[in-house]
Amino acid sequence: MPDFDVVLIGSGPGGYVAAIHAARQGAKVAIVEQKATEWGGTCLNWGCIPTKTLVQSAEVLRTVRRAAEFGVKVGEPEIDWPAMQERKDRIVKAMRQGVQGLLKSNGVEMVTGRGRLAAPGEVTVDGRAVSGRNIILAPGSLVARPPFKGADLGLTSDTILGIGKVPDSLVVIGGGVVGMEFAGIFSLLGSRVTVIEMLDQLLTPLDPDVAQRFQQLMAKRGMTFHLPARVESLERGDSGFRVTFEGQQVEAEQVLVATGRRPNTADMGLEETGVTLERTAIKVDQHLRTNLERVYAIGDATMISMLAHTASYQGEVAVHNALGGHPVSADYSAIPGCIYTEPEIANVGMSEAQARAQGIEPRVGSFPFAALGRAMVLGETDGLVKVVAGPDGGVLGVAIMGPRATDLIAEGVLAVHQGLTAAELTHAVHAHPTLPEAMAEAALDVDGRAVHIAPRQKAAAARA
Numbered sequence: 001m002p003d004f005d006v007v008l009i010g011s012g013p014g015g016y017v018a019a020i021h022a023a024r025q026g027a028k029v030a031i032v033e034q035k036a037t038e039w040g041g042t043c044l045n046w047g048c049i050p051t052k053t054l055v056q057s058a059e060v061l062r063t064v065r066r067a068a069e070f071g072v073k074v075g076e077p078e079i080d081w082p083a084m085q086e087r088k089d090r091i092v093k094a095m096r097q098g099v100q101g102l103l104k105s106n107g108v109e110m111v112t113g114r115g116r117l118a119a120p121g122e123v124t125v126d127g128r129a130v131s132g133r134n135i136i137l138a139p140g141s142l143v144a145r146p147p148f149k150g151a152d153l154g155l156t157s158d159t160i161l162g163i164g165k166v167p168d169s170l171v172v173i174g175g176g177v178v179g180m181e182f183a184g185i186f187s188l189l190g191s192r193v194t195v196i197e198m199l200d201q202l203l204t205p206l207d208p209d210v211a212q213r214f215q216q217l218m219a220k221r222g223m224t225f226h227l228p229a230r231v232e233s234l235e236r237g238d239s240g241f242r243v244t245f246e247g248q249q250v251e252a253e254q255v256l257v258a259t260g261r262r263p264n265t266a267d268m269g270l271e272e273t274g275v276t277l278e279r280t281a282i283k284v285d286q287h288l289r290t291n292l293e294r295v296y297a298i299g300d301a302t303m304i305s306m307l308a309h310t311a312s313y314q315g316e317v318a319v320h321n322a323l324g325g326h327p328v329s330a331d332y333s334a335i336p337g338c339i340y341t342e343p344e345i346a347n348v349g350m351s352e353a354q355a356r357a358q359g360i361e362p363r364v365g366s367f368p369f370a371a372l373g374r375a376m377v378l379g380e381t382d383g384l385v386k387v388v389a390g391p392d393g394g395v396l397g398v399a400i401m402g403p404r405a406t407d408l409i410a411e412g413v414l415a416v417h418q419g420l421t422a423a424e425l426t427h428a429v430h431a432h433p434t435l436p437e438a439m440a441e442a443a444l445d446v447d448g449r450a451v452h453i454a455p456r457q458k459a460a461a462a463r464a
């Protein structure tokens with residue numbers, strides 16, 4: 001008789017959420033976390049939460065600097081970096097304790113130590129055997145270092161969180177989500193930021209139109225971009241670091257290497273027990289099963305989407321399947337992607353370009369925040385909402401750049417997930433004056449019916 005119904009390795013948003021789902025269904029659950037200080041995983045300790053607390057501090061600074069625009073006189077604000085750090089650390093600590101408290105109150109056995117898969121049904125934790133009818137692997141991911149010379153001299157997304165001061169200048173190598181979030185934070189805090197990206201657009205696979213608008217806006221605000229550009233080396237320079245790329249050089253006080261993450265699957269018994277890996281990611285089927293009986297895997301270690309909410313969703317699906325429900329397949333068609341820059345960016349489903357690549361002739365509606373009352377009131381008029389619909393009007397995707405885009409995307413997620421048409425989306429009454437009205441207007445614009453922008457030429461021509 002195994003000790004537990006479910007044993008999880010890893011306590012990130014995949015592992016701890018899965019543990020709670022399993023416990024709520026009456027299962028006897030154990031969860032293994034290698035470090036006592038890392039309950040909650042990357043997301044809570046190094047990712048989503050600490051970065052967003054810094055984003056918020058930077059946004060408060062920006063708001064105070066703009067106070068005069070709103071008729072409020074304040075003195076020149078000062079950055080108190082240690083206080084920003086202290087706030088971040090306090091929030092992370094409180095949330096870490098919250099995760100531990102939730103696991104405890106749900107009766108989940110918490111085991112601290114390095115977990116290894118010894119066999120299907122058996123995990124060892126620092127040598128001690130823990131058996132489970134089902135095993136769920138959720139070991140997450142680690143920072144990946146690119147192969148250029150000197151790459152290990154740069155800061156990573158882990159180490160930049162604890163730097164002692166705001167650098168005067170910062171080179172960010174990698175214009176993906178993590179790179180651009182840190183570029184945004186430090187740019188708002190006053191660093192001169194240069195971004196070097198290997199691909200020909202930022203934030204791939206974001207809608208290229210939105211990515212380009214974002215880059216233009218950031219350039220206008222003082223960021224420098226080099227793309228497409230491949231970094232050749234990083235070395236110490238006279239006053240910091242020197243980055244060489246495409247025959248050019250740029251010097252900066254600090255350099256962040258943000259070129260991606262890799263599955264954290266080494267040295268946990270996967271090769272020895274015969275778990276199939278794709279490169280280093282754990283291969284799973286649509287039910288989140290590995291090739292081994294009753295061994296599941298979720299989260300970043302599967303490299304399916306590398307997002308916290310995907311990990312949690314996969315955790316719920318894996319638990320359902322492990323505990324013997326009618327098997328459910330994971331559906332990734334409506335996973336939102338959120339980027340906490342200023343302005344924020346969020347997307348779900350297909351972009352216009354992706355629809356075309358799949359042979360669909362999309363009908364696209366868009367609406368600029370500059371034409372929205374609430375956005376004007378907030379003083380946040382950069383950006384737009386874009387709704388991509390199929391020939392039958394069904395919403396295939398939504399992309400947003402603008403105020404609270406990461407909250408607004410929830411309606412787009414619902415539309416894509418529920419297969420709503422753009423017309424159905426607009427039939428739900430949107431309160432006035434609110435930011436979601438931009439979503440309703442963009443959906444109306446799919447049929448050329450947006451109210452608060454001038455009629456599109458083609459709609460006007462059709463009526464003529």
Ligand SMILES: Cc1cc2nc3c(=O)[nH]c(=O)nc-3n(C[C@H](O)[C@H](O)[C@H](O)COP(=O)(O)OP(=O)(O)OC[C@H]3O[C@@H](n4cnc5c(N)ncnc54)[C@H](O)[C@@H]3O)c2cc1C
Nearest residue numbers: 010012014034041042043047115139140299300306307308
């Ligand atoms: C800077 C940054 C910002 C991010 N921002 C966002 C965001 O805003 N939104 C978003 O959705 N995602 C964000 N992410 C991504 C998000 O953090 C990950 O997708 C998410 O944490 C993955 O969850 P997970 O459960 O798979 O693994 P993880 O969160 O990585 O957790 C895995 C846990 O397993 C433990 N572990 C590993 N191996 C073992 C072992 N052998 N034994 C015991 N324990 C083990 C680790 O210590 C870790 O605690 C961000 C990531 C970074 C780096």
